[in-house]
Amino acid sequence: MAHELRGKSAIAGLGVAGLGEAPGWTAWDIMARASLAALDDAGLTLGDVDGLFCAMMEDTMPALYAAEYLGIRPRYVDGTMTGGSSFVNYLGSATAALAAGLCDVALICYGSNQRTASGKLVTASKPPPYEAPYRPRYPISAYAMAAARHMHEFGTTREQLADVAVAARGWAAENPEASTRDPLTREEVLASRMVNDPLSVRDCCLVTDGGGALVLVRAERARDMPQTPVYVLGSAAASHHRQISQMPDFTTTAAKESGARAYAMAGVTPDQFDVVETYDAFTINTVLFMEDLGFCAKGEGGAFVADGAIAPGGRLPVNTNGGGLSCTHPGMYGIFTVIEGARQIQRRAPGVQIEGVDLALAHGNGGVLSSQVTAVLGSAATL
């Protein structure tokens, strides 16, 4: 029997703002411009918004700040901070709030000016006291140690990791919204400056400005709105640690659990997805998520992503906007996995439009492989 929340909410509008560089604009400005774009897309106004879902690095109470800036008084607010996965997580809480009648129009929003304001990842996280003396670089040292362990256990190679970056660049090359579109080869990735072994600078996501927003309503209302509705068929979150030193298994993420629960809720299996949008903060992420989300067996992720298999023309379209590696990464990328998946279903991807997309996976990652949130998005044909 289908889960009672399956398909009960739909994305009715989406928007982006300030992707790449937005000099002089504050993170709040970028969040607000993305929100206005999403509401305009949905044929709604700020006055219609009564549910607000927001995470940003600018303030410890970003949802309150956002409501103040936007001049709205929402009756339902969720500012749960699970890092870059927060916005995928809000698909679940917004769906539940909409279904329960706690709000009627949910706005999920985000903005960041980290590139032009600081030039590096902005984080509000304090170094964990039992890790800080060893000066790990946050967050790359954590991902580097996961990559090293994966290589040790399964023979994954730097060449295979490099092919993740090359695939992302292949998609980005066709996407006018992407920040980095020039050609990239495996050899260039391998020859690029090492940052934290085994990850080089081309194994790392971009540092950009940018914001995104989503408008969600109950499914029956979405049918009468301007855009093709994108239904939330399933969503689930899982977390097994916060600090990397507490990760139970360095080669298996909680995505194995979030994915399985999201698929069960949606009643789908991995082989049914037409596009897969995951959070590629580093090349190892994509390898781990291909395994943990059920696209290949544990340990086979390196071979699965190699040789153009997830690049344009490959066997599985993964991170079709160019991902965090080559499209945009303002610090908490998760909302862009949802935006790209939704646009693919709506036949309006800014870059490569995959033909006949009815089912899309959006997967968010937060912290240091800490929070994993999986969402299943579908067209009306999947209801």
Next chain:
Amino acid sequence: MTDETPPDRVFRDGLAEGRIRLQRCGGCEAFVFYPRVLCPHCHSTDLSWQDASGDGVIHTTTTVRQKPERGGDYNVCMVELAEGVRMMSRVEDVDPPGVRIGMAVRAVVGEIDGAPAIVLHAKEA
């Protein structure tokens, strides 16, 4: 609260005496790190302190690349102690790229930035 000493204090007082002290759960017998008021495995609050053997194996490792003028490259790693707990640390007596997963190490109390901290020394092969 009780009159017991807070766990982080016990741990840090131990380091100051050159001891690596770990909590052990009376409920499930698992060792616990980092110090806390309950066992994260079985949720028992029956925790006692035991000195670690110091034996460990490198579980995973990275070399943080840094320009020589800023101090040069250094090691950050995860060590799994014989008691089954993992913690972040660094190997002090091996060139960073030479630190390997599976390497046997000895955990000792060293000093980082003027404070006692657990560091690792490679065991003789």
